[in-house]
Amino acid sequence: MGSYSHKTFDALALFSGGLDSILAAKLIQEQGLRVLGLHFVSPFFGKPDKLEEWEKTYGIKLIPVDISREFVNMLGKGSRHGLGKTLNPCIDCKILMLSRAKEMLPDFGAGFIISGEVLGQRPMSQRLDALNIIKRDSEVKNILIRALSARRLPPTDPEKTGLVDREKLGSLSGRGRKEQLKLAAEYGIRSIPTPGGGCLLTEKESAKRYLPLFKHKQCTDPDDFYLANTGRQFWHDDHWLCIGRDQSDNLKLEELARENDYLIKLTSFPGPLGLGRPLNNKRWTPEIIESACELVSRFSPRAREFNGQVGVTVKQGRVSREILVRPGQPEQPVQWDEPVWDRELAKVISKAG
Ligand code: SF4
Incomplete structure (x- = not known):
């Protein structure tokens, strides 16, 4: 991957790394036009x-584009165009x-943008009405070529002016992948x-x-979501505890x-790292901290075996102290729960703001 900031291109392509995004960029590139792929992160x-x-495999120049902040803000405000099957706001995301x-x-x-969307391929974001909404709300009406x-x-404008030969573009629709695989072979x-x-x-x-x-x-902050992706997750009301499953976590x-x-770690036994994140500037009480320590200690087989x-050790900033706990004590005053999928809550969240 090079630095292309000083280079000129004819088109920018949305490049997820999926086959459709590769083929869409190729269809334009094969017309002798210079394409830069944007890989959103x-x-x-x-x-x-x-x-x-x-870049090496597909012969397309690529750069990463971090949209974490905008994406998280958009999720926080609530989806304007609704969610897909889970928590995916595909139409808002494309916009x-x-x-x-x-x-x-x-x-x-x-001068123009390429995307690999295929008419009718996905139920939510690739129906004709959704494609039109995406085009309208992102204000790319005349400069977005859905090449496949x-x-x-x-x-679109580049087709009308002859910059792009429309006849060489695709006419795919529907969910099948046969045509894409044929094109990939070509x-x-x-x-x-x-x-x-x-x-x-x-x-x-x-x-x-x-x-x-x-x-x-x-x-919310993008880093919070990276943290939510890591390790085992536990919640007690608004107290959030993450525990590593392995060294990489x-x-x-x-x-x-x-x-x-x-930061919570057993002092004298091998075991995972725990990270408790106070939310909304709320400090944890000694009782919550102790219960978090007990939970972290449960994931150490050696500590559990020790009778x-x-x-x-609990470290917060530069302050560190040791707390004594008994791993696996049956009666716990504080209950930590792992998150469960809740479609109703997802719907409420998607309508927030
Ligand atoms: S939200 Fe939808 S469109 Fe966006 S990356 Fe996820 S699946 Fe793709």
């Missing part, structure tokens, strides 16, 4: 570490990405990405992790820790 989607490999791509056009001297379905849609693309973009908002197992955060925190928790987070009290 947020706590929920994006694989910026793959860009170099993709956000296209609006950002439009803003970036002058930076690269580019272009011949089924009204001509372009010599052997590495076919599996369908489904891996957006965490579409999967209940990951989306459920975000629900308590929306419920309990007045104003523990390292991530350390990286994500902020000054006023509680007695074990020391747990």
Whole structure:
């Protein structure tokens, strides 16, 4: 992946790394036009570490575009166009990405945008009415080429002026992938990405992790969602505790820790790292801290086997102290629960603001 800020391109392409996004960029690039792929990144989607490999594999220049802040703000305000099956606001998401791509056009001297949307492929965001809403609200009406379905849609400015040969664009529709695979073979693309973009908002197992955060925190931050993606999650009212499942989680928790987070670790036994995040500037009571320490200690087999009290170190900023707990004590005054998927709560959240 290079730095392309000083280069000029004809078009910017939304590039998720999915087959449709690759083919859409290729359809324009094969006409001799210069295409730069924008790979959007947020706590929920994006694989910026793959860009170099993709550039080599598909021969498309790519840059990462971080839209975490705007995306999280949009989720916090509530979805304008509704959610898909889980917590995925696909129409709002597309509007956000296209609006950002439009803003970036002058930076690269580019005149139009390419996307890999296929008419009728997805129930929510790729019906004709949804495609029209996306185009209207992102204000890209005449400069967005949905290259795979272009011949089924009204001509755009670059097609009208002859910059892009409409006849060489696609006329795909529907859910099948046969035509895409045929096109991929024509372009010599052997590495076919599996369908489904891996957006965490579409999967209940990951989306459920975000629900308590929306419920309990007045104003969310992208880092909160990276934290929600990490380790085991536990909540007691608005008290949030994350516990690493392995070394990689523990390292991530350390990286994500902020000054006023509680870092919890067994003093004399091997075990996971716990991170307690106080929300809305609310300090934790000694009772809550002690129960968090007890929970963290339960995930250490050696501490559990030890028949007695074990020391747990709690660090907040520069202040560190040790608390004694008994792992697995049956009667716990504070109950920590793991998040569960709740469609009704998701609906309420999506209408917030
Ligand atoms: S699946 Fe996720 S990344 Fe894709 S359009 Fe929907 S919200 Fe956006």
